[in-house]
Amino acid sequence: MASLALQRYHFDGSMSGLLCCVFRAFQFKQFYVELCHQGLSQSHLFEDFIDVPSDEAKAQRVWDALKQKVSASALRQLYFAYLSESIDAHQHLFHYCIYVFRQQSQVEKDYSHPSVLAIAQWAKKVGREKHRMEAFVRFKKTAEGLFLSLIQPDFNVLPLIQPHFKRRYQDQRWLIYDEKRHYGLYYDLQEIHEVSLCAKEIDAHIAIGSSQHFVVALDAEEMLYDQLWKDYFSSINIQARQNIKLHVQYVPKRYWRYLNEKTI
Incomplete structure (x- = not known):
């Protein structure tokens, strides 16, 4: 019973x-x-x-x-x-x-x-x-050729977005690191590995802040492309036609940290 x-x-x-x-x-x-x-x-x-x-x-x-x-x-x-x-x-x-x-x-x-x-x-x-992370995650290329991205998703979606990024970036070494859960996914051109970094290692590699800035040296072209994109976005943005309410509806503010045009 x-x-x-x-x-x-x-x-x-x-x-x-x-x-x-x-x-x-x-x-x-x-x-x-x-x-x-x-x-x-x-x-x-x-x-x-x-x-x-x-x-x-x-x-x-x-x-x-x-x-x-x-x-x-x-x-x-x-x-x-x-x-x-x-x-x-x-x-x-x-x-x-x-x-x-x-x-x-x-x-x-x-x-x-x-x-x-x-x-x-x-x-x-x-x-x-999951879909928002796949759409908004951005990488920054380091001088060593590794593409890095920091994320803070509301839910533990790293296991779900793994196939998407493996298919899309098969020819690049990349690391997507979840700051909130203290683990990440590293792709070595062959396999994806789950990695955990201690606090000292994180401080040595990634500056955790409100936007994606990395302590490691960025590739010279990465800095150039980053600035070119910001300039392009600024040039096509029509201030008089901005609709912030609609913009936030489609791209909530918590995702702005992933977008180059939203960082200084």
């Missing part, structure tokens, strides 16, 4: 850990569960909780079972929602999985269920951020 008492699960915040929470819920018939993990929720400091360790084998069993119950599109939505890093989204992910496994029919389009609707909404938000 399923337990009706509220259980509190604490996990490590990973996708594997979240799936292990689903595994445990069915193992002990505990479906009334509140999730928390360090960094996104502090409720575990004040309430009794069950620590759910991450186990790749258990997580894989849950994921394989999901593949049998929902479409590839629904799985993609689940992953996008997870990358939101929101404890609210993670809670809905848990309830979504429980709902899927406890029903005989497909439920991924049952938007009357709050978690099915929430996952679709979270996935849309993350997908929108």
